[in-house]
Amino acid sequence: MNTRKLVLLTLIALLIAGFFAFDLGQYLNLAALKEQQGALNQRVAEGPMLAAGLFFVLYVLVTGLSLPGAAIMTLVAGALFGLLGGTVLVSFASTLGATLAMLISRFLLRDWVEARFGQRLASFDQGIEREGAAFLFALRLVPVFPFFLINLGMGLTRLPARTYWWVSQIGMLPGTLVYVNAGRELGQLDSLAGILSPGLLGAFVLLGVLPLVSRKLLELVKARKVYAGWVKPKAFDRNMIVIGAGSGGLVSAYIAAAVKAKVTLIEKHQMGGDCLNTGCVPSKALIRSAKLAHEMGKAEQLGFRAVKPEVDFAAVMQRVQRVVAAIEPHDSVERYSGLGVEVLQGEAKITSPWTVEVNGQTLSTRAIVIATGARPLVPKIAGIELVTPLTSDNVWDLREQPQRLLVLGGGPIGCELAQAFQRLGSSVTQVEMTERLLIREDPEASQAVMASLRQDGVDLCLQHKAVRFEIIEGQQHLVCLNLADDSEVAIAFDQVLFALGRVANVKGFGAEQLQLALRSNGTLEVDEYLATRFPNIFAVGDVTGPYQFTHTSSHQAWYAAVNGLFGGFKRFKVDYRVIPWATFTDPEVARVGLNEQDARAQGIACEVTRFGIDDLDRAIADDAASGYIKLLTVPGKDRILGVTIVGEHAGDLIAEYVAAMKHGHGLNKVLGTIHIYPTLAEANKAVAGEWKRAHAPQTVLRWVARFHQWRRGGKQADQAVVAE
Structure with missing residues (x-):
């Protein structure tokens, strides 16, 4: 100074x-x-x-x-x-x-x-x-x-x-x-x-x-100021128009109809959006088939003669489509029409803060919800015109299994699909620029997933940067720069799958004409009420973030719908305090709140309590005795700051901690809850027990030990019991 x-x-x-x-x-x-x-x-x-x-x-x-x-x-x-x-x-x-x-x-x-x-x-x-x-x-x-x-x-x-x-x-x-x-x-x-x-x-x-x-x-x-230059209609055809029938749009329209508002839902492609058609649903259906193939390979461990699964890839992909078709009625035009939502198929364009044009017709509305979602990122890598990129949008069209599949990206989508295709019989190479996969998770969680992928046979090329595509001797190759030693590596493949993140869909529906602001990452900018620069135009889901998960889109939809319909009387700030997510690899990785690396980066003091699932009775019986639960708590208190679960059904097990954090319940409440034996859910109680043992009042326990010794009628304290 x-x-x-x-x-x-x-x-x-x-x-x-x-x-x-x-x-x-x-x-x-x-x-x-x-x-x-x-x-x-x-x-x-x-x-x-x-x-x-x-x-x-x-x-x-x-x-x-x-x-x-x-x-x-x-x-x-x-x-x-x-x-x-x-x-x-x-x-x-x-x-x-x-x-x-x-x-x-x-x-x-x-x-x-x-x-x-x-x-x-x-x-x-x-x-x-x-x-x-x-x-x-x-x-x-x-x-x-x-x-x-x-x-x-x-x-x-x-x-x-x-x-x-x-x-x-x-x-x-x-x-x-x-x-x-x-x-x-x-x-x-x-x-x-x-x-x-x-x-x-x-x-x-x-x-x-x-x-x-x-x-x-x-x-x-x-x-x-913001509405200057726009002419507001004296009357409105509708209370709300929702653009996009993915998770955020469907829930927004549902809530509006439930409170008897006149609402129109406009979708230009498929009802259900990415989650139903190209994301969560098909990927989990594929993972289920891949899991069975993997389980059959473990037959001897479970007391059966060795079985070598014969995968019919075309049948697997047809099953994926059957699963989508089975769930499709939940998000159908018929269902939402029955709920009181007017559903229009067509391309919407916002022409003013209160009007939307679709199929040559102009509709007026008091509020608009933008739920246009996002699309897979396909970067401009040199030579990309030489290949036909696969993404999470079109990979479901495959009927012939790729013998050599190259996966670019080490995030959740890349890891899930790399493991699934490897287990179904493809030879998968996964390329990631950073030194580990799932970079947002703790290193320990990343290592567990990487070990599983390697055990399945996935070739992990970490610290490799994609440079260019080439055709070498009639075969497709990706030339990568090995960041560890600055050498170039050529990887041969039959199909390449891009899993490098998603880009918000912010063009084509009038956002440019209304000068709706974008963040540096390309998503629509909204305030704490999910409103854009216009107080009556809202955005939810992947188009705005900050979390690109189906469940957060649904979560946001409630706030957008209520603020859009009743904001003149009372508005609600969107609550992001407790947001869970999961990566559905084997093992699954589920998380809510802080993890250890985030707490360290943010300088937040915390205590870490860990319980190994390999010590859980049900996990041992299910041949799933691997993984762990890691709890972060306020030092000296049972208030939960975050939880990471790695293991079988982690995405289901995390729900108890999501509820606890949401409603302010600490580990003592979890410990005091009866958990059925034998279940994997007992792990939640077990880790709470580990925390409790670490915080047992030792001085009180020493006096209690002396009390019990006195009750037994002894004249000398039992040194083995009361020792420090």
Whole structure:
């Protein structure tokens, strides 16, 4: 720290220490000031300019040093200087003090914070540069945080001081006026009987309703600005239009119909979206067939003669389609029409904040929900025109099994399909740029999956970067750069499957014309209510993220539907506190909340408790005695921060911990719940028991041991029992 910063910090520390050491706060409370009101009024009358000047300086010091008492001083300003004088004094003094506090924070802390959290701060700075004034105005007009926190926090940004000044001046004015008015009314009290006067009661009512009125006013100003240039219909054909019939769209439409709103659901392709047709459902059907092939290979371990499964790949893929067809009625046009949803097949285009065009017809609506999903990412690798890429969209069209399958990507989709195809008889090579698969999971979980894939025969090429496709001697090859030694490796294949993530579908339905903002990852930007820049247009599911899971799309859909239909009365912020997910490899990897690597990266203190599933009776009986449960808890407490489960049916077992975290239940509640024996679910209780044993009150137990020894009638303590 340089000398100037040290001097300033020392001066501020001395001033603050003096404030508390001399208990100056006792003079900044309503009772003390009321006692001195007569004397203070006399001094103001004798020298109004001097009194105003001293008050101004004191107010600036209190706010600039973030000391308690600014609210009381605002009331005092009304009592001593009246409504007009008090408002002028406080308005300029509070703005000057706030700006001073902001500049002090910037001078002392900005460089340190930038050096430590530069990457995170950069994105925040970009947002402040784009909408800093509007953001600050919202905080000032509707204070979400105490003003001193706003001053300190905004000092860490690059918002210009002059902008901070004038926005604060305007934004704090309504609150200042209301507080000064309340102080003026309080100053006129001569006895407690006056507390019921209409003027004072009205002042307190204004204090109470100010945040609500301010919030509504801010919303109206924002809406007027964002809707400028658009003509709003005087009447609407529908309450809601939903674009996209995947998980998020279906649930949004279902909820709207359930509350008797008139809702139209528009789908240009297949009802059910990716999950039903190309994602969750077909992949799990394929995994089931692959699992049977693998189980048959373990026949001898289960007491049977060796069996070599003969896979009919075409029949397996036909079964996949039968499973899709069996589930299809759940998401069909007929079902949703029966629920009261108008379903239209066609390509939707939003033509204004309240109108959608489909099949040549323009429909008007009060609210729109965008649920257009995402598509597989196929990067532009050199020579890609030489191959026919497979993705999670078209791999289900295969009827001839690829003998050599190349899988690009080490995420959940890549791992699931690589293992399934290998178990069905393909020779699979999986290429991943990073040093391990499932990079979002703990290394221990990744290692368990990688060991299983290798045992199945998958050739893992980690730290390999795809460079180009080539045809070498009539065969397709992918040339990779081995990042470990910078050498090039050519991998031969018959089919290549891209599993490199998904890209949000943000084009073709009018988002560009409405200038809906996109995040850096290409997803639609929404606020905490899932609204886009237009308060009546919402987005859910893969098109907005942040989680591209079917169950989070459904979760978001409730918020979008309710906010779209009833947002004028009450809006709900989407809750992402407890989001579980699972990768359906063998072993499965399921997770909710923090894992160990995330906790370490975020600097969150936690205790780790582990239970090996190989010690569970049912797992041993099922020949599934591998995997573990890892719990993260608050140090010394049973509050759950996160759980990772690796093993058979991990995706099912995690549900108990999802419910516990959602409803605030700790490990003691889990431990006190009866679990059926013998089941895999007993593992959840077992790991809670491990935590309990680690936190057993040893001192109490030693005294209890002595008590039992005394009850047995012994004269000497049993040293074996009471030993440390």
